[in-house]
Amino acid sequence: LVLAVAELGHLAVELLRRGAAPKACEAAARKLNAGVDTVQHGVEGLMYLLTESSKLMISEMDFQDSIHVLGFSDELNKLLLQLYLDNRKEIRSILGELAPKLPSYHSLEWRLDVQLASRSLRQQIKPAVTIKLHLNENEDLTTQVLQTDPSTLLHLIQQLEQALGEMKTNHCRRIARNMK
Structure with a gap:
């Protein structure tokens, strides 16, 4: 045996x-x-x-x-x-x-698009946030263009801040330590 x-x-x-x-x-x-x-x-x-x-x-x-x-x-x-x-x-x-090689952050550009005035529009104008995200992916630089409205962007920021806050808990620290 x-x-x-x-x-x-x-x-x-x-x-x-x-x-x-x-x-x-x-x-x-x-x-x-x-x-x-x-x-x-x-x-x-x-x-x-x-x-x-x-x-x-x-x-x-x-x-x-x-x-x-x-x-x-x-x-x-x-x-x-x-x-x-x-x-x-x-x-x-x-x-x-x-382990998969994930893209990493390189830089970010953003722009707030708002229509200032128009006589033909009768409803409220909705601004748009355009984000250009530059990533390093296997030594190559790639670009992703994203567009959203400010309220969705604020919600996304809150969710990311909440996730970062959860990473500080003892439970998440133990899991992260075991993954290394």
């Missing part, structure tokens, strides 16, 4: 590095005298354990406590711990590369 888990652990790390490898799963299934589905589920389970543990950067003790609950032998627990310790930095770097 320990040799099988060692083989599955090696396969899980390789799967993270290179992506799906059905031939490797088939070869491991033949080597372990098990079904391909069984091997694939084992690899996926180990991969989930390793990625989540690496994402949360859990300590050696926390990892041991997490896998101790599963009821494996001490030898198997030590093997899983060693697999985690040997590969956690590499797994974190792989997960960092897989």
Whole structure:
């Protein structure tokens, strides 16, 4: 069982590095005298354990406590711990590369458009705010032009300020700390 888990652990790390490898799963299934589905589920389970543990950067003790609950032998627990310790930095770097590259703020231009006077208009004039947002996206500069009325813009500002205020709560700080 320990040799099988060692083989599955090696396969899980390789799967993270290179992506799906059905031939490797088939070869491991033949080597372990098990079904391909069984091997694939084992690899996926180990991969989930390793990625989540690496994402949360859990300590050696926390990892041991997490896998101790599963009821494996001490030898198997030590093997899983060693697999985690040997590969956690590499797994974190792989997960960092897989994260989407989101556009970032570069600059902003705005303009308030108002019609000053007209004899033909009988209703109230509605002003418009035009915003030109410049973003950095993969080293390229992109531009988004947005237009809204002042009341919608004020509502948007209030919602963003409320969201920034919520980021200062202890609950959000814990979540943000765990995401790093």
